[in-house]
Amino acid sequence: MSDSATIEKKIEELEAEMARTQKNKATNYHLGTLKAKIAKLKSELLHGSGGKSAGTKNAERGFDVTKSGDTRIGLVGFPSVGKSTLLTSLTGTRSEAAAYEFTTLTCIPGTMKYKGARIQVLDLPGIIEGAAGGRGRGRQVISTARTCNLILVVLDSAKPVTHKKIIEQELFSFGIRINQEPPDIKFFKKEQGGIGYQEVVLQTKGMNADVARLVCKEYKISCAEIILREDVTVDQFIDVIEGNRAYIPVLYVFNKIDAITIEELDILDQMPNYVPISSQHKWNLEELMEEIWHRCNMIRIYTKPQGQIPDYDEPVILHSTNPTIEEFCNRLHRGIMSEFNYAWVWGKSAKHQPQRCGKEHMLCDEDIVQIVKKV
Numbered sequence: 001m002s003d004s005a006t007i008e009k010k011i012e013e014l015e016a017e018m019a020r021t022q023k024n025k026a027t028n029y030h031l032g033t034l035k036a037k038i039a040k041l042k043s044e045l046l047h048g049s050g051g052k053s054a055g056t057k058n059a060e061r062g063f064d065v066t067k068s069g070d071t072r073i074g075l076v077g078f079p080s081v082g083k084s085t086l087l088t089s090l091t092g093t094r095s096e097a098a099a100y101e102f103t104t105l106t107c108i109p110g111t112m113k114y115k116g117a118r119i120q121v122l123d124l125p126g127i128i129e130g131a132a133g134g135r136g137r138g139r140q141v142i143s144t145a146r147t148c149n150l151i152l153v154v155l156d157s158a159k160p161v162t163h164k165k166i167i168e169q170e171l172f173s174f175g176i177r178i179n180q181e182p183p184d185i186k187f188f189k190k191e192q193g194g195i196g197y198q199e200v201v202l203q204t205k206g207m208n209a210d211v212a213r214l215v216c217k218e219y220k221i222s223c224a225e226i227i228l229r230e231d232v233t234v235d236q237f238i239d240v241i242e243g244n245r246a247y248i249p250v251l252y253v254f255n256k257i258d259a260i261t262i263e264e265l266d267i268l269d270q271m272p273n274y275v276p277i278s279s280q281h282k283w284n285l286e287e288l289m290e291e292i293w294h295r296c297n298m299i300r301i302y303t304k305p306q307g308q309i310p311d312y313d314e315p316v317i318l319h320s321t322n323p324t325i326e327e328f329c330n331r332l333h334r335g336i337m338s339e340f341n342y343a344w345v346w347g348k349s350a351k352h353q354p355q356r357c358g359k360e361h362m363l364c365d366e367d368i369v370q371i372v373k374k375v
């Protein structure tokens, strides 16, 4: 048996053992150890023993496409669901589309402009079950997906919904955590002093000091400080120890709605996080772009040169994770910060119109900013 087959067999055995083990207080520790063992083996399967996590090793590179624009989104899905047709509809960049599977064999980038933002869209080869484990170009596809700010999981409306689960599983096993925030856990290794464990919030999902120690033991960590600041699962704790998880929002795109009945469409329409479209007929693309805009968490800042009206055509795009004046200046052009004195701000973030602000001030969508330089 090959190495990977041996590991897969071990994982299967452990998973079977987990399924047999009743969930209760007495088995909690045992389940924690099993989970840690499985996580470790899976990581070994993906990255070879030594078990370093996804994305760090050179061998684990995605397609070599330079990042451009204000944000990056990736099209991930089974073959022939219409990813390339969608890229062409959204960006105007032609990516070959055809009725046979695996038409696209590499990553094709395009750019779509929306609300003044330049959004890089990556068309990717189709993936199938087992992609993360090394089938086809799957690993390269998912490595590339890890570099995106948003993943569009493209589905064929007429195909079984199990496809969605399979794609999610593939992303998951490559360390991508979809539509969830990184858990609020502080974890760092120390030179000595054993395992320090603190709960800031009452734990109700299986975590406690003993489970934490058992999991650490599995990872051969003997000295570390652990502070749980929210109610977390053992899996979330393992994610933090493994490190290198990518927390990425996902939007589900149901394509080819022209091929289903109105009744079927009504059902799809009620699902959260879904946008039904037809990329071929360009149906509902406006709603899709609006949803993309929301999930990319971008904000538009208009610049106002002294004595002139603001430039509404070319907003500066910031990510709402870091919407400071300093970031705005750096986006305008490097070097501006050395001349920065203060800024006038109009809009939602200003307490009065305009407000005089320093570089730490947090901006809101559609604020107007005028930079005043040192004299």
Ligand SMILES: Nc1nc2c(ncn2[C@@H]2O[C@H](COP(=O)(O)OP(=O)(O)OP(=O)(O)O)[C@@H](O)[C@H]2O)c(=O)[nH]1
Residues within 6 Å of the ligand: 077, 078, 079, 080, 081, 082, 083, 084, 085, 086, 096, 097, 098, 099, 100, 101, 102, 103, 104, 105, 124, 125, 126, 127, 255, 256, 257, 258, 259, 277, 278, 279, 280, 281
């Ligand atoms: N009816 C219908 N067919 C579509 C739609 N979008 C794409 N197609 C068709 O579906 C087939 C596959 O489209 P592609 O764009 O090549 O799909 P893909 O996901 O890029 O496929 P791979 O690159 O092979 O993974 C083509 O025959 C398209 O014309 C749609 O909205 N409705």
Ligand SMILES: [K+]
Residues within 6 Å of the ligand: 079, 080, 081, 097, 098, 099, 100, 101, 102, 103, 104
């Ligand atoms: K195709």
Ligand SMILES: [Mg+2]
Residues within 6 Å of the ligand: 083, 084, 085, 096, 097, 103, 104, 123, 124, 125, 126
């Ligand atoms: Mg394609």
